[in-house]
Amino acid sequence: MTTRLRPSNKRCLVIGGSGFLGRHLVEKLLDRGYSVSVFDICQNDELPSVTFHQGDLCDKQALLSALKDVSLVFHCASPAPASDNRELFERVNIQGTSTVIQACKEAGVQKMVLTSSASVVFEGKDIKNGKESLPYAKKPIDYYTQTKIMQEKLVLEACDRESGFLTVAIRPHGIFGPRDPQLVPILVDTACRGKMKFIIGDGTNLVDFTFVENVVHGHVLAAERLKADSSVCGKAYHITNDEPIRFWDFMSEILVGLGYPAPRYHLPYLFVYGLALLLWMLALLLRPLISFKPTFTPMRVALAGTHHYYSCDRAKDDMGYTPVVSLKEGIKRTVESYPHLRRGA
Numbered sequence: 001m002t003t004r005l006r007p008s009n010k011r012c013l014v015i016g017g018s019g020f021l022g023r024h025l026v027e028k029l030l031d032r033g034y035s036v037s038v039f040d041i042c043q044n045d046e047l048p049s050v051t052f053h054q055g056d057l058c059d060k061q062a063l064l065s066a067l068k069d070v071s072l073v074f075h076c077a078s079p080a081p082a083s084d085n086r087e088l089f090e091r092v093n094i095q096g097t098s099t100v101i102q103a104c105k106e107a108g109v110q111k112m113v114l115t116s117s118a119s120v121v122f123e124g125k126d127i128k129n130g131k132e133s134l135p136y137a138k139k140p141i142d143y144y145t146q147t148k149i150m151q152e153k154l155v156l157e158a159c160d161r162e163s164g165f166l167t168v169a170i171r172p173h174g175i176f177g178p179r180d181p182q183l184v185p186i187l188v189d190t191a192c193r194g195k196m197k198f199i200i201g202d203g204t205n206l207v208d209f210t211f212v213e214n215v216v217h218g219h220v221l222a223a224e225r226l227k228a229d230s231s232v233c234g235k236a237y238h239i240t241n242d243e244p245i246r247f248w249d250f251m252s253e254i255l256v257g258l259g260y261p262a263p264r265y266h267l268p269y270l271f272v273y274g275l276a277l278l279l280w281m282l283a284l285l286l287r288p289l290i291s292f293k294p295t296f297t298p299m300r301v302a303l304a305g306t307h308h309y310y311s312c313d314r315a316k317d318d319m320g321y322t323p324v325v326s327l328k329e330g331i332k333r334t335v336e337s338y339p340h341l342r343r344g345a
């Protein structure tokens, strides 16, 4: 039986609630008796008990009308990292997040939970069991991450016990699960084009992949623990499956589960990284003439060839977090949820 923590009189708004994580979060909040509204630039299938507000989070007036009577805001909207659009990242993640904070304050919202990213400390070099005390990356791996750093700073600095506006940031890593538009579809597409034969580096690098329901659980716990007298206020929390796995074992389990062969041949990390950098610069130079998007971007190569896993001890200590779905079960549920991506389907 699930214990219900006095949320029934709580009205919350999920910004980005039509997206992958946002939609899972909305479903969990409904299940826990919250009254939920969604604010998003796009709408997917309607949920009967959810009020939907279509708009751009950079538009304060649109936000204000969605924030009426709302006491809790989850902000999990962001342009996709693959869009590789610096201006868009800056406009939405930095200016837009400032606008969200101002609108929340004006509307009398009491609590805000931001979906940040564990990558805010990642510079493309090994991180083993990284804690939240690690400094923000001085050289982030891409513009997306650069703006996620600024976004997290803005939200945590806005936490103000005196005025009663409390904030917290959740830093997930490598979210996967049913309906994910990114990880599994990109992987399968790469495999279909015959490019998933190679392992970058020696294949022993450990990485966190986090099942979406665990990320949702972290968000809900953070919201429910966020009070003026709690240690959660103004802090960032890693939320992972707490089961680091070899990057290439994870990829292989998904691929094999969907009927594709696992990558087998090794390529030196620095060679692939250099090649990816070259291709990325070429794509940038040729952008006015032709548009092509390399699959192996420097960011993806860095993520695929280094150790990067994070400690979630702080979340365990401060909010009683433990993952609710194991990695094995998460992979099984994910594979089963993509029958249309099976080989030969």
Ligand SMILES: NC(=O)C1=CN([C@@H]2O[C@H](COP(=O)(O)OP(=O)(O)OC[C@H]3O[C@@H](n4cnc5c(N)ncnc54)[C@H](OP(=O)(O)O)[C@@H]3O)[C@@H](O)[C@H]2O)C=CC1
Binding pocket: 015, 016, 017, 018, 019, 020, 021, 022, 039, 040, 041, 042, 055, 056, 057, 058, 075, 076, 077, 078, 079, 080, 092, 096, 115, 116, 117, 118, 148, 171, 172, 173, 174, 175, 176, 181, 182
């Ligand atoms: N996926 C991952 O592995 C990780 C994700 N995160 C973070 O988690 C959050 C959710 O990610 P995820 O669910 O994967 O992403 P999605 O792209 O699936 O969801 C984001 C949602 O926000 C919407 N959105 C984008 N721009 C705006 C805007 N200007 N105004 C209103 N809505 C907007 C998107 O619409 P549209 O689709 O039309 O752009 C989409 O519906 C993001 O903040 C991301 O940075 C952190 C760590 C890992």
Ligand SMILES: CC(C)CCC[C@@H](C)[C@H]1CC[C@H]2C3=C(CC[C@]12C)[C@@]1(C)CCC(=O)C[C@@H]1CC3
Binding pocket: 081, 116, 117, 118, 119, 173, 174, 175, 182, 183, 186, 187, 190, 295, 296, 300, 301, 303, 304
């Ligand atoms: C082509 C292959 C070498 C890699 C295919 C899988 C990748 C698409 C994913 C592996 C790790 C993922 C990841 C993210 C996006 C998808 C991957 C690159 C993020 C960048 C999403 C946003 C974040 O905040 C951090 C994530 C890190 C891991």
